[in-house]
Amino acid sequence: MASSITVSEFARVGAHSHIRGLGLKDGRALMNADGMVGQIKAREAAGIIVELIKEGKMAGRGILLAGPPGTGKTAIAVAIAKELGEDVPFIAIAGSEIYSSELKKTEVLMQAMRKSIGIRIHEFRKIYEGMVEKLEIKMTKHPYNPYQQVPESARIKLKTKSEVKTLTAGSSIATEIISKGIGEGDVIWIDAETGRITKVGKCREYEGEKYDIEAENLVSMPEGSVLKEREFVYTVTLHDLDVRMQSRSGGIFSLLFGGREEKEIPPDIRQEVDNLVKKWVDEGRAEIIPGVMFIDEASALDIEAFSFLSRAMESELSPIIILATNRGVTKIRGTDIEAPHGIPLDVLDRLLIITTTKYNEEEIKEILKIRSKEENVKINEEALDKLTKIGVETSLRYAVQMLTPAYVIAKRKGKNEVEVEEIEEIRKLFSDIKQSTRYLKEHEEEMLR
Numbered sequence: 463m464a465s466s467i468t469v470s471e472f473a474r475v476g477a478h479s480h481i482r483g484l485g486l487k488d489g490r491a492l493m494n495a496d497g498m499v500g501q502i503k504a505r506e507a508a509g510i511i512v513e514l515i516k517e518g519k520m521a522g523r524g525i526l527l528a529g530p531p532g533t534g535k536t537a538i539a540v541a542i543a544k545e546l547g548e549d550v551p552f553i554a555i556a557g558s559e560i561y562s563s564e565l566k567k568t569e570v571l572m573q574a575m576r577k578s579i580g581i582r583i584h585e586f587r588k589i590y591e592g593m594v595e596k597l598e599i600k601m602t603k604h605p606y607n608p609y610q611q612v613p614e615s616a617r618i619k620l621k622t623k624s625e626v627k628t629l630t631a632g633s634s635i636a637t638e639i640i641s642k643g644i645g646e647g648d649v650i651w652i653d654a655e656t657g658r659i660t661k662v663g664k665c666r667e668y669e670g671e672k673y674d675i676e677a678e679n680l681v682s683m684p685e686g687s688v689l690k691e692r693e694f695v696y697t698v699t700l701h702d703l704d705v706r707m708q709s710r711s712g713g714i715f716s717l718l719f720g721g722r723e724e725k726e727i728p729p730d731i732r733q734e735v736d737n738l739v740k741k742w743v744d745e746g747r748a749e750i751i752p753g754v755m756f757i758d759e760a761s762a763l764d765i766e767a768f769s770f771l772s773r774a775m776e777s778e779l780s781p782i783i784i785l786a787t788n789r790g791v792t793k794i795r796g797t798d799i800e801a802p803h804g805i806p807l808d809v810l811d812r813l814l815i816i817t818t819t820k821y822n823e824e825e826i827k828e829i830l831k832i833r834s835k836e837e838n839v840k841i842n843e844e845a846l847d848k849l850t851k852i853g854v855e856t857s858l859r860y861a862v863q864m865l866t867p868a869y870v871i872a873k874r875k876g877k878n879e880v881e882v883e884e885i886e887e888i889r890k891l892f893s894d895i896k897q898s899t900r901y902l903k904e905h906e907e908e909m910l911r
């Protein structure tokens with residue numbers, strides 16, 4: 463699904479690139495740390511949420527970040543993602559993204575939800591592991607093309623610290639060895655069952671020709687016998703498993719008829735995956751890692767989406783749902799009912815609410831400083847004060863957005879830093895929301911409708 467993005471992509475979203483975490487120390491928010499300024503209570507509350515998530519005590523619950531525009535709701539969600547680290551899935555979508563033309567909105571939500579639940583799988587596999595001490599590949603004529611040579615078989619001498627073993631393998635392994643560029647001195651794994659080969663790296667103890675050694679991943683000579691059972695641990699999401707299960711059950715049809723690619727995943731496929739995962743968990747082969755599904759601009763969700771979410775929160779396999787909104791009391795989309803934040807009361811009832819409040823002058827100034835560094839904008843003290851004042855009168859976001867254009871103008875004038883003059887100029891060029899609304903009101907008659 464193209465509409466959702468993963469943690470790393472989410473973190474790259476320019477406006478929040480300066481956020482590295484919640485800036486907490488022993489649970490207390492520092493005034494200015496990890497790129498975060500002020501908003502102390504909200505950050506500390508978010509810190510508790512992060513702890514609960516890490517301890518697995520938040521599954522099936524929800525959080526609402528509520529506050530006026532530009533008060534750091536999205537920034538705090540980014541910080542939560544950073545604090546959770548790479549191991550915990552974090553999926554971010556905007557409420558309006560569920561209205562895609564290809565998929566039902568509940569399907570978009572369902573997929574996002576299942577992408578935010580990780581399954582850590584422990585798999586024991588028999589593998590041959592060792593350093594390739596000697597490699598002989600026998601080539602033969604291609605059956606249809608006498609001018610081409612193809613690999614027919616391979617003799618691989620694998621060495622560990624305590625054993626040397628020579629394996630003979632057929633053409634498919636020989637081909638894989640060639641295509642993966644495996645040579646003497648490489649440490650490899652060969653899956654005993656499937657024959658799949660993994661190149662682990664170059665062996666540090668290899669005595670032969672040492673070419674290009676810097677460019678490669680250096681590893682030690684494996685220990686123990688060549689044939690061994692090894693535990694592999696990897697994390698996939700429920701959605702990954704859904705997709706795989708689906709392609710297994712319906713793939714051949716699209717091969718034969720070029721049939722339409724099934725984008726929606728039928729409920730029975732998901733049920734099958736859930737059963738499989740439960741079985742793995744019971745057998746001790748897998749753990750469930752509930753991650754986070756973050757829905758920004760939650761007021762764009764409609765009543766159907768909300769009822770889907772409240773049902774989802776009840777289900778056994780559910781991520782932590784974080785919503786953000788800047789709306790006060792407003793209509794629930796798709797109805798005429800007014801509700802706080804435009805969120806139905808039964809959903810609201812399940813949410814822990816974190817509110818964010820407007821920044822004071824000092825905080826705005828600190829955030830502007832951080833952003834100017836982040837955007838490589840040089841600005842003098844006086845101009846920064848001026849911009850801070852503008853931020854207080856209009857909004858933090860408006861002030862942040864003025865940094866780069868002001869710098870462009872300064873450079874055009876041959877200056878290497880922004881001065882008050884450029885701030886004033888930019889202020890005239892770009893309207894803030896209040897100005898543009900006023901303008902619209904005054905000139906309503908002349909505008910297209």
Ligand SMILES: Nc1ncnc2c1ncn2[C@@H]1O[C@H](COP(=O)(O)OP(=O)(O)OP(=O)(O)O)[C@@H](O)[C@H]1O
Pocket residue numbers: 477478479481497498499500501529530531532533534535536537538787788818829858859862
């Ligand atoms: N406490 C903070 N510390 C550092 N930067 C912040 C802080 N709060 C907000 N910012 C930055 O200010 C800008 C606006 O904040 P953000 O987008 O998070 O607001 P928001 O509450 O999500 O607003 P909206 O309701 O319009 O979505 C962003 O660039 C954000 O990274």
Ligand SMILES: [Mg+2]
Pocket residue numbers: 535536537758786
């Ligand atoms: Mg936001």
